[in-house]
Amino acid sequence: MVGQSNDIEVTCCFCGEGLFLKDATVLLVYPNVNSDDGQQLYCHKNHFLERLHKSIPPLHPDFFEEEGE
DSSP states (O other), X not given: XXXXXTTSEEEBTTTOOEEEGGGOEEEEEOSSTTOSOOEEEEXXXXXXXXXXXXXXXXXXXXXXXXXXX
């Protein structure tokens, strides 16, 4: 995300609401494992965590820190 400003607004791919890039969880999505072309999607951290199935291996601890820590 080099060259992107943190004060721009992006859209959450789950709820359609806006949020600032600095507050967004960034998802990198590729059509398949052999693809070099991907796309960035943005979302609210809580929406990502709510939708992630509980069987997925543990996430990075930063996902569970409260905002502002």
